Amino acid sequence: MTSYLTAYQSFKTVAEMDQHVEKHTLVNYGEMNETDRALLSLVAQYACKFPGASHLKVSTICYATDKSEATVRRSLRKLEKLLIIKKVPTIRRVSKGYAIF
Numbered sequence: 001m002t003s004y005l006t007a008y009q010s011f012k013t014v015a016e017m018d019q020h021v022e023k024h025t026l027v028n029y030g031e032m033n034e035t036d037r038a039l040l041s042l043v044a045q046y047a048c049k050f051p052g053a054s055h056l057k058v059s060t061i062c063y064a065t066d067k068s069e070a071t072v073r074r075s076l077r078k079l080e081k082l083l084i085i086k087k088v089p090t091i092r093r094v095s096k097g098y099a100i101f
Contacts, residue, residue: 009086010052017044018050024084031082038065039075041083055090 011017021044025037042064046054061072074078079085 005050005053005055008053008067009050012051014051017047024082028082028084032078033066035071036075037066037077039067039072040079043085 004049011020018085021040025032025040032045039061042061043054043056045060046056058069061067061076062069065072067075080087
């Protein structure tokens with residue numbers, strides 16, 4: 001089902017992805033709050049099968065981080081503005097969610 005994620009895969013290995021996540025976290029530490037760091041970590045955890053690409057719904061992130069939808073969306077916008085993540089709009093056939101890469 002998620003084999004299309006290979007087209008959005010940013011890294012060759014999970015270790016390479018982890019290095020980049022750590023680097024971005026250190027470089028942008030002052031601009032990121034605890035929620036941003038937790039959200040980046042969660043997205044990275046879901047991006048292991050296809051390193052650098054994950055398909056998460058906002059509601060899944062809310063449940064996993066115990067944050068409100070507004071907080072999660074605000075944090076995603078900030079991570080995208082800092083060029084740490086890239087959101088690629090996609091529509092699922094059944095549940096109509098957006099993907100985060």
